[in-house]
Amino acid sequence: MTAGTQGNPAPAPADGHVMGKDGVAVLVDVLIRRGFTVIGPTVRDGAIELAELRSADELPYGWGVELEAGRYRLRQRPDGAAFGHAAGPQSWKSFLHPARVRQWSADRADGELVLTADRTAPPRYAFLGVRPCDLRAIAVQDRVLTGGAYRDPGYEERRSGALLIAVECTEPGATCFCVSMGGGPAAGPGYDLAMTELADADGHRFWIRGGSREGEEILAELPTRPADPETRATARADVLAAADRMGRTMPEADLRELMAGTLEAPRWDDVAGRCLTCGNCTMVCPTCFCTTTEDVTDLTGDHAERWRLWDSCFDLDFSQLHGGPVRATARSRYRQWMTHKLGTWYDQFGSSGCVGCGRCMVWCPVGIDITEEAAALHDWTRSGAAPAPETAP
Structure with missing residues (x-):
């Protein structure tokens, strides 16, 4: 409840695995083959938006963002990272709690009024690239829309089938302050898979870990190798360094x-x-x-x-x-x-x-x-x- 304190990194992760850039393409293919509608970041209309992905080629490789209060601009990155950007204009709320939902329709014919409830089954989503702040936001909406006396059945149905693939932040934006709110650039609980992207002199690779049984099953289908100590140490150090480079902070107060x-x-x-x-x-x-x-x-x-x-x-x-x-x-x-x-x-x-x-x-x-x-x-x-x-x- 106190702002300005160090965020709560995720519990100590398992050693995990390492996969190359080609593994992301395989990941998207595996998710589609399993029947998921894959939603992830892509460049559209001068912004990095969330949209359905047909392949990993649609990810914003090499694009970052410049953020300031009242300002958002794309910028090219030199390293070709796919997730080297901060939160964009949309959040996963757009899919779990959509802006427009038809609840019922009514038709009158021959003097009779027929009411039809909208029972359209939602797709089973796989969210690729969920930032730790958005992972916490989903948990907050879970408490609001499924954890109280006034439950939202539509939200529950969309949420129950969703697979969450978190990507930890190594480069916070100028307007980020997740650490002040008790979170952090490290992925907290609730993910099915978590990845940390590294694009440096040692190559473009991902440290990836499972967080659920289904996540581990998907992980087993990917071209990975056991994570070496150097990659784990670099990934953890990059995430910890990001916690010290937040662009904004809340005051030290309750x-x-x-x-x-x-x-x-x-x-x-x-x-x-x-x-x-x-x-x-x-x-x-x-x-x-x-x-x-x-x-x-x-x-x-x-x-x-x-x-x-x-x-x-x-x-x-x-x-x-x-x-x-x-x-x-x-x-x-x-x-x-x-x-x-x-x-x-x-x-x-x-x-x-x-x-x-x-x-x-x-x-x-x-x-x-x-x-x-x-x-x-x-x-x-x-x-x-x-x-x-x-x-x-």
Whole structure:
């Protein structure tokens, strides 16, 4: 719960195996042969996006990214790495918790109304290239959408069949702060396979380990050799070094207490003067889960459908009640988002809702930086201007 502390690397991994670049091509082929729809990073429209892969040739070999608050640019890499980039505009939420889902349709014929629930079976996904921050984000969404009283059957079905292939980070972006959120560039629990990519003077290779029985079965079909001590040591050192090169950090504070104790801080007025309330941060966030429903009909009125759509707490209608919205100002809406993400999420789900991926600041049109806002609130509490926090009952 305390930000600014060292992340929790994965439990000591098994010795694992080493495979060359050609092994990634075999991995994709094996997954497709096993009936998976393989989703991974690829270059499209000036960004590294997540899309269905037909072969490993579609991976973004040799491409990296330059990140800053409000800025995203592709850049060419000299080493030909396939996963040498930080988190892009999409997360795996787009596939496990899609932006648009039809829930049912209704048709009227001969005076009868027939309702048909949408029972389309989802594909069985294999996610290739899941970053450790996104691995944690999936675990957060699991708790929200499958671990409580209000379960999402569609999410459960999509998630239960998904295979997760994590790739550890050795080059964090300028907006990354996963270590501050208790994670780290090392893959934590929950993966079926984990890989660390090395592209240096000793060649382009991957240190790969299994994390589940199915992962081990797939690993057995790949062209690998037992991992040598040098490769393991290099991979571990690169990941540990990445933990010390985070582009951003959260303040050294209990973020839950910080959010609860700064509700009346003048900084909320400052950020409200910059925020466009566009909701981009909630759309790209890998853990935001709010939805609304929309009913549509055709021109005849004989066919209707109900769709579930992503919603955002930045929308004015999100808190609409009889008489008007509960949160009518940009100040109240931004404060709701940030205090929920970093604070009251603990009360609901037992963890923070932020995994430190940095997407919210990269894709903010005006470059609002959540770590900068948290630091400003922390400075305010230390300045003596903040009232003493109330003791919880």
